[in-house]
Amino acid sequence: MKNCRWEPSEQQDQIASLDELRQKCPVAQSEMLGHAVLTHSDVRSVIEDHETFSNAAGSHLSVPNGMDPPEHGIFREVIEPYFKADRLRDFEPTCRQIAQGIISRITPNTALDVVSKIAKPFALHIQSAFLGWPESLTGTLGEWLEANQQAIVNNDRATLKQKADEFEALIHQQLDVRRQSGSAKDDNTCRLMHETVTVNGETRRLHEEEVVSILRNWTAGEVGTIAAAIGSIFYFFAQNPDIADKLRNNQLNVDDAIDEILRIDPPLISNRRRAVKDTEISGCPVKQGEKVTVLWASANRDESVFGKANTFNPEQNKAHNLLYGRGIHVCPGAPLARMELRIFVQELLEHFNQFELVNSPIRANYPSGGFINLSVRLT
Numbered sequence: 001m002k003n004c005r006w007e008p009s010e011q012q013d014q015i016a017s018l019d020e021l022r023q024k025c026p027v028a029q030s031e032m033l034g035h036a037v038l039t040h041s042d043v044r045s046v047i048e049d050h051e052t053f054s055n056a057a058g059s060h061l062s063v064p065n066g067m068d069p070p071e072h073g074i075f076r077e078v079i080e081p082y083f084k085a086d087r088l089r090d091f092e093p094t095c096r097q098i099a100q101g102i103i104s105r106i107t108p109n110t111a112l113d114v115v116s117k118i119a120k121p122f123a124l125h126i127q128s129a130f131l132g133w134p135e136s137l138t139g140t141l142g143e144w145l146e147a148n149q150q151a152i153v154n155n156d157r158a159t160l161k162q163k164a165d166e167f168e169a170l171i172h173q174q175l176d177v178r179r180q181s182g183s184a185k186d187d188n189t190c191r192l193m194h195e196t197v198t199v200n201g202e203t204r205r206l207h208e209e210e211v212v213s214i215l216r217n218w219t220a221g222e223v224g225t226i227a228a229a230i231g232s233i234f235y236f237f238a239q240n241p242d243i244a245d246k247l248r249n250n251q252l253n254v255d256d257a258i259d260e261i262l263r264i265d266p267p268l269i270s271n272r273r274r275a276v277k278d279t280e281i282s283g284c285p286v287k288q289g290e291k292v293t294v295l296w297a298s299a300n301r302d303e304s305v306f307g308k309a310n311t312f313n314p315e316q317n318k319a320h321n322l323l324y325g326r327g328i329h330v331c332p333g334a335p336l337a338r339m340e341l342r343i344f345v346q347e348l349l350e351h352f353n354q355f356e357l358v359n360s361p362i363r364a365n366y367p368s369g370g371f372i373n374l375s376v377r378l379t
């Protein structure tokens with residue numbers, strides 16, 4: 001087995017770099033990532049074996065992402081109803097209003113940075129609205145996300161700690177507002193505050209830090225992924241006008257097409273695991289306690305499963321697409337993400353016919369997906 005190493009760096013196009021690395025080895029070694037798992041079959045074998053690869057990989061409480069069974073199932077049951085069809089149907093008009101508001105402000109025939117002017121504002125507004133948070137908070141939340149993202153990229157632990165405290169204070173403020181107004185508010189944040197769990201035979205309300213963790217994941221965690229997805233969709237339409245036309249003319253299933261665009265250009269790069277016993281991945285020994293990183297951005301472009309990674313073929317690739325994961329941690333928010341992206345794409349294609357790249361886009365650095373800058377002219 002060839003022993004390759006890989007450390008994410010600011011200079012590289014991480015998607016291209018992972019494509020190249022996958023040709024050399026199925027698992028690379030990395031100081032930052034531990035065992036970096038690259039192929040579709042190995043990523044599946046890790047995420048579908050939660051008894052060997054634990055999600056309790058970090059030091060912070062992370063509900064339910066950082067949990068293993070049986071605890072994981074208890075908390076997963078609490079959050080799943082938030083993404084059921086009836087709840088999403090109620091949220092759909094708000095979602096469309098936000099998409100229309102942002103798209104109607106785009107000036108045609110003028111270059112604009114999709115990332116800062118469209119993708120991030122859309123993701124911030126939509127996640128805030130999903131939680132029932134005031135629109136006035138999106139500015140603060142946006143600045144926080146920007147600074148936090150920079151600290152992640154720089155691996156700046158002191159700033160990360162400061163940002164975590166600031167975020168917690170922001171969430172506590174939202175919880176306090178709801179406590180003071182009694183039952184006057186009826187939104188997802190309020191609902192979460194009243195959820196109960198049964199742990200070790202005892203039924204209790206969610207602890208405050210559990211509510212904070214869930215809300216942190218739905219905002220700090222997901223705004224970046226949704227924003228990255230919007231950027232990837234613009235980039236794809238600029239390069240594939242024929243597919244944008246087919247979507248506009250209802251010749252393709254929108255959800256399947258978006259899933260396939262995001263298979264080709266992944267908004268979420270990786271997730272972590274930790275081995276709970278000695279094992280191996282594709283012949284590479286993994287010791288108990290060692291870090292393992294599953295690279296969705298590589299597995300979803302694995303040519304042994306998808307042929308040419310950039311070939312758009314939703315029908316053929318749908319069954320193998322790992323965009324929303326697999327196994328017990330499969331994304332519970334997928335129905336919400338799909339609805340948000342579908343509405344955005346429908347509104348965008350109704351307003352604009354052409355997407356023209358103005359200059360070379362700059363890709364985000366690991367661990368972020370998507371772009372830092374993507375300048376596009378729309379007509």
Ligand code: HEM
Pocket residue numbers: 047063064065066076217218222225226229267268271272296322323324325326328329330331332333334336337
């Ligand atoms: C395009 C957008 C999104 C993508 C590509 C995505 C992708 C994923 C993936 C691949 C996983 C599995 C992680 C793992 O196995 O470690 C996951 C988990 C998760 N996602 Fe998403 N996600 C998206 C949007 C959302 C949204 C909007 C929410 C909620 C508001 C959400 C909530 C979660 C949660 C709570 C988990 C952890 C589930 C668990 O551990 O059981 N996601 N997501």
